[in-house]
Amino acid sequence: MSLIESLKTRADSQCELCQSKDLLDAYSVPPSENATIDQSVLLCSMCLSSLNATEASEHWRCLSDTMWSTEPAVQVMAWRLLTQLNEHAWANGLLDGLYLEDDVLQWAQSIENSHDDDQLMTRDSNGAPLATGDSVTLIKDLVVKGANFTAKRGTSVKNIRLTDNPLHIEGKVNGTQIVLVSAFLKKQA
Ligand SMILES: [Zn+2]
Numbered sequence: 001m002s003l004i005e006s007l008k009t010r011a012d013s014q015c016e017l018c019q020s021k022d023l024l025d026a027y028s029v030p031p032s033e034n035a036t037i038d039q040s041v042l043l044c045s046m047c048l049s050s051l052n053a054t055e056a057s058e059h060w061r062c063l064s065d066t067m068w069s070t071e072p073a074v075q076v077m078a079w080r081l082l083t084q085l086n087e088h089a090w091a092n093g094l095l096d097g098l099y100l101e102d103d104v105l106q107w108a109q110s111i112e113n114s115h116d117d118d119q120l121m122t123r124d125s126n127g128a129p130l131a132t133g134d135s136v137t138l139i140k141d142l143v144v145k146g147a148n149f150t151a152k153r154g155t156s157v158k159n160i161r162l163t164d165n166p167l168h169i170e171g172k173v174n175g176t177q178i179v180l181v182s183a184f185l186k187k188q189a
Contacts, residue, residue, distance in 0.1 A: 003035075007042040015044035016074045017081075018062035022046065029073045030111050041073045057085050064094055072104045079108040122166045124187045130169060132162050136185040147176050156188065 001009070004026045014021055023045035028035035050056035060081050067078035079098055085091035100108060122130045125139055135158045142151045157171035157180065168179050 003037060003040060004042075006037050007040060010037065010071070011042040014042075015047055016041045016069060016071065017043060017047045017066050017077060018059070019066065020044040020046060029076055029107075039073055041071070041077055051081075057088055057091070060085060061090065064090075067094060067098050072101075072107065075100055075104055076108040079105070080111070083108075120166050122162050122169060122182050124185045125183050126186065128187045130160065130162065130182060130185070130187055132160065134160050135188040136160055136169075136171070136180075137188055138180075138184060139186050140184050142180070142184060144173065144176070144178050147174075147178060149174055151178075151180075157185070
């Protein structure tokens with residue numbers, strides 16, 4: 001039996017997130033590729049096109065029924081979608097009631113963590129990761145607000161410090177500690 005046929009048998013030929021019977025297809029729950037049935041869910045075209053689309057939030061109210069599925073892959077999908085929608089009170093309420101076994105929760109969070117790490121990484125104009133203590137070169141003239149000087153292109157900034165914001169670093173230019181935009185810097189080899 002093919003994957004899609006096995007999924008249809010498991011799911012009684014209904015979308016596992018909204019129970020629609022329209023245009024069903026197999027979906028591999030990330031990060032798996034070439035997923036087995038345990039890592040796949042059966043989704044309708046509406047759900048497939050609504051993934052990652054928080055503007056489709058109303059559609060995802062269907063999760064209030066399907067999040068109770070016993071299939072870990074479905075639980076992971078529900079958990080991730082509700083987490084994405086957590087600015088909506090109804091989604092938060094559902095998420096509160098969604099209990100996942102430890103290993104399932106770990107799976108659900110696996111993608112979120114890698115995503116977060118990537119977003120939090122401070123990178124220079126070439127995408128090279130920056131770390132506290134690195135030296136960088138300005139790749140354009142920057143007017144330093146409040147300090148009344150322009151940091152010239154080519155200026156070297158030694159011993160930078162990362163900030164909470166991956167788009168900004170701190171460093172000393174002309175003896176003044178200032179905030180610099182990571183995208184206007186080049187890491188020195
Ligand atoms: Zn659906």
